[in-house]
Amino acid sequence: MIEWRPNAPKWEQIAEVIRARIADGTYPPDTQVPSQHKLAEEFGVVLNTAQKVLSRLREEGVLYSVRGVGTFVSPPKDDPPAT
Secondary structure (H helix, E strand, O other): OOOOOOOOOHHHHHHHHHHHHHHOOOOOOOOEOOOHHHHHHHHOOOHHHHHHHHHHHHHOOOEEEEOOOEEEEOOOOOOOOOO
């Protein structure tokens, strides 16, 4: 279980955990991340909080969703070509 920091919203702290899991390879590119129900259960938060985490990470381009299938880790973006 996460030790909550009182000065940051829970959804931001959970998003940090998900980003760290992506960075350390726990969730490699194109692999499915836990559903909002599983995240809510894992972190002991309401579904709306878990939904906000996934929504924000999709907005950032960290995750993408496939309708009816789930949410996945976005592949790394290619480095821009040298000019």
